[in-house]
Amino acid sequence: MAHSAPDIDPADVGPLLGGLSAPLAAVSSRAGDVSNAQIAVAITAASIVPQRPRLIVQIYHTNFTHGLIAESGILAVNFLEASQLPLIWQLGMQSGRDGDKLECVGYARGATGSPLIEGCYGYLDCRVVNAMDGGDMTVFLVEVVAGRTNGGERMTWREARPRLPDRWADEWDRKIAGEIDVSLSTMGGVDPATWADHFRNGPQ
Numbered sequence: 001m002a003h004s005a006p007d008i009d010p011a012d013v014g015p016l017l018g019g020l021s022a023p024l025a026a027v028s029s030r031a032g033d034v035s036n037a038q039i040a041v042a043i044t045a046a047s048i049v050p051q052r053p054r055l056i057v058q059i060y061h062t063n064f065t066h067g068l069i070a071e072s073g074i075l076a077v078n079f080l081e082a083s084q085l086p087l088i089w090q091l092g093m094q095s096g097r098d099g100d101k102l103e104c105v106g107y108a109r110g111a112t113g114s115p116l117i118e119g120c121y122g123y124l125d126c127r128v129v130n131a132m133d134g135g136d137m138t139v140f141l142v143e144v145v146a147g148r149t150n151g152g153e154r155m156t157w158r159e160a161r162p163r164l165p166d167r168w169a170d171e172w173d174r175k176i177a178g179e180i181d182v183s184l185s186t187m188g189g190v191d192p193a194t195w196a197d198h199f200r201n202g203p204q
């Protein structure tokens with residue numbers, strides 16, 4: 001059954017959504033002998049147990065990285081350092097489908113096998129615990145199996161956005177407009193019975 005929601009006026013909710021914390025990170029993965037990384041901000045802590053950290057990571061279906069995570073069940077969250085502005089262009093505005101984006105990016109392989117990008121503020125190397133389909137994207141619940149804070153100055157999208165060269169900002173506006181169109185046509189394709197039945201019949 002398709003799901004539809006009413007249109008919301010962005011002016012009513014923009015300050016609320018913009019106030020949610022959004023780290024700027026490169027989410028990397030590897031399946032078989034293919035490694036890739038993309039930029040992501042939709043990342044949230046999802047555990048109250050300090051020694052068993054978990055995250056929620058939202059990845060869009062159309063991204064090359066999505067297929068690698070879905071196939072391998074692994075990903076690493078590489079938190080960008082303030083000096084890594086060019087990675088927004090390299091990893092966030094190109095697709096691994098069109099070439100090896102990590103060719104010119106130094107990285108090591110983490111405990112899971114996911115790429116750990118050099119020079120980052122820190123990383124969390126993770127395994128997928130579960131996932132939920134959002135129609136246009138997947139919400140991955142992941143557990144952290146290794147991590148390190150390297151230090152430096154961490155970067156948020158709010159700080160980085162005004163520092164983007166005009167050409168990158170224009171490219172981003174063009175790319176996100178196309179992706180919003182794709183989401184509008186796919187985000188309704190979620191069967192609400194999946195979760196409703198789970199809580200009616202499954203474990204509480």
Ligand SMILES: Cc1cc2nc3c(=O)[nH]c(=O)nc-3n(C[C@H](O)[C@H](O)[C@H](O)COP(=O)(O)O)c2cc1C
Nearest residue numbers: 038039040041042059060063064065092094095096
């Ligand atoms: C600032 C910024 C934030 C982004 N946030 C996300 C995100 O949270 N989730 C996501 O799936 N894509 C996000 N993207 C888009 C991907 O990084 C982008 O589509 C990328 O080209 C996908 O690469 P791939 O096809 O190699 O996986 C973001 C991009 C930028 C520039």
